[in-house]
Amino acid sequence: MARAVLVAAAASGQGKTTVTAALARKLRGMGQRVRVFKCGPDFIDPMILARASGAPVQTLDLWMVGREESRRLLAEAAREADAILIEGVMGLYDGTPSAADLANEFGLPVLAVIDAGAMAQTAGALVMGLRDYGPVRMAGVIANRVASARHAEMVASSLRDIPLLGSLAKQPQSLPERHLGLVLPDEQPAIEGLLDTLADQLALDAAAWDALPVTFFDATTRVASTEAAHVSTLAGRTIAVARDAAFAFIYPANIDTLTALGARIAWFSPLADEPVPAEADAVYLPGGYPELHAAQLSQASQWQASIRAAHEESKPIVAECGGMMAIAESLTAPDGTTWQMAGLLPGRVAMQSRLAGLGPQALPTSAGPLRGHTFHYSLLETSEPAAASTIKHPSGVQGEAVYQVGSLHASYFHAYFASNPDAVAALFTRGAA
Structure with a gap:
């Protein structure tokens, strides 16, 4: 069993990969064993997330990977990790199947990443819409690109019964990108320092994180392994x-x-x-x-x-x-x-x-x-x-x-x-x- 969340957002470009990498590195620095997955087809984000977590990153997808194999991968990770982070794809409800479909299939609470750079109290309306549209279970929120502690407080006050688990300040240096996505980590000499900085800058409410329930993944009905x-x-x-x-x-x-x-x-x-x-x-x-x-x-x-x-x-x-x-x-x-x-x-x-x-x-x-x-x-x-x-x-x-x-x-x-x-x-x- 492990604490598991699906990290999602309202759209692409909100900072899901950055926040997932920062959270993985932060939890790892706190002595937790962390496993990260990527929802949907992707090659580059998993390379960044593997560097952040120190462990290989596999794919979860109800159609491409399949329900039973996805369940097996989650159960295997839960046996050896304290925290499981699953980065969603696009917006929470985008695609067939969507990240929300994956969350509901496996009982995963959603950790919503919001780009708060150009909003404050409206964050609450956005997050409640993400929660109720499906609906999905909402574990909490991480506000990205906040300008100050006061700004984070304004976001937190708008969330009502949804906890603000953390915030990440606007970064002077972001993960570099090009036409197919992020630049490969092996091409970034400063990647380890950048990941450490993101973890240091992530203001995580450790007590709120520890209050999240652990999740049990039952893989007893899974299909036989490839070897068998x-x-x-x-x-x-x-x-x-x-x-x-x-x-x-x-x-x-x-x-x-x-x-x-x-x-x-x-x-x-x-x-x-x-x-x-x-x-x-x-x-x-x-x-x-x-x-x-x-x-x-x-x-x-x-x-x-x-x-x-x-x-x-x-x-x-x-x-x-x-x-x-x-x-x-x-x-x-x-x-x-x-x-x-x-x-x-x-x-x-x-x-x-x-x-x-x-x-x-x-x-x-x-x-x-x-x-x-x-x-x-x-x-x-x-x-x-x-x-x-x-x-x-x-x-x-x-x-x-x-x-x-x-x-x-x-x-x-x-x-x-x-x-x-x-x-x-x-x-x-x-x-x-």
């Missing part, structure tokens, strides 16, 4: 996984699924011009920021030669979003410069200023749907016909194109492997279509 439910269809196979600043978008659950299916993981860095490991039976190129490192990737001759050789040898290659961008013929970076890429997939990729794809999707397979999402600003221009398409959730309309060029499986679609391990095993098996 699926034959080790990747046993004896080595899967090379690209991991560096250009290929950083990897769900921890994806690697857990591959290893649970019996695969051995061999990490390598295309940015460092490391070739695909010779022992690899298959290759996984996850998403990331190839557009920010296009010049370096174009000059990585060993990497390019090795991925072409793997393709010629018919080794299965799964390329997701940024991974697909890196194996197209060329990539036009945000500054307009065009760089040569590995050339496994005919076509050109170009960055644009507008979002080109966003939201949950599923890939139909012979083993059932493989769920995941899409989020990209680039466009692919190709003569290669799509072998299949994903399906958008919940609309059911056609989503991202999926390309199959020999042993290459490429798409803007990011798959959440744990949603269908059998389908994943087929993708990484020689001859799979």
Whole structure:
């Protein structure tokens, strides 16, 4: 059992990640064992939250992850933590399913983050609306961007029967952002100091936090684990996984699924011009920021030669979003410069200023749907016909194109492997279509 809250807000941009990171670091500094989760598809926020909490951050989502697996993850965390923080996605009621749906499914009280920078007593009306619209259980409020102690008092007085658990002053330095979200923590030399400062600046009512009830997550009816439910269809196979600043978008659950299916993981860095490991039976190129490192990737001759050789040898290659961008013929970076890429997939990729794809999707397979999402600003221009398409959730309309060029499986679609391990095993098996 642990104290668990879902950290939510009325909209994106209110400071959910900042407050969740500050609270995680604050509680950790108080000697508490903290586990953090992220609600909904996301790669970058979990990296920041993992640095703040000192523990890996997994995804919770009623559709992509599933109810039983989400319940299992919460129960596992509750056995080893004193505090569980779950950062919501977008606004509390946005999306299908929403963060509010997750909170109500598991009996999680909501900790509302409000941007108080341009309001005072109106905060009460906003928070009560968040509470009553669903409704949800409201654990309390953290007021972000407060100007003074008096300002925090005015906010607190407006909340009536809802406690103000804490406040965070306006920060001279915020977590840096770019087109896909926050800057990766490994690219911020001062990240640890910034997280410490946020924790120090968070005025937390420790007594009010300690008064929150503990939550029990019953996972006795959960589905069997991946290890028990699926034959080790990747046993004896080595899967090379690209991991560096250009290929950083990897769900921890994806690697857990591959290893649970019996695969051995061999990490390598295309940015460092490391070739695909010779022992690899298959290759996984996850998403990331190839557009920010296009010049370096174009000059990585060993990497390019090795991925072409793997393709010629018919080794299965799964390329997701940024991974697909890196194996197209060329990539036009945000500054307009065009760089040569590995050339496994005919076509050109170009960055644009507008979002080109966003939201949950599923890939139909012979083993059932493989769920995941899409989020990209680039466009692919190709003569290669799509072998299949994903399906958008919940609309059911056609989503991202999926390309199959020999042993290459490429798409803007990011798959959440744990949603269908059998389908994943087929993708990484020689001859799979």
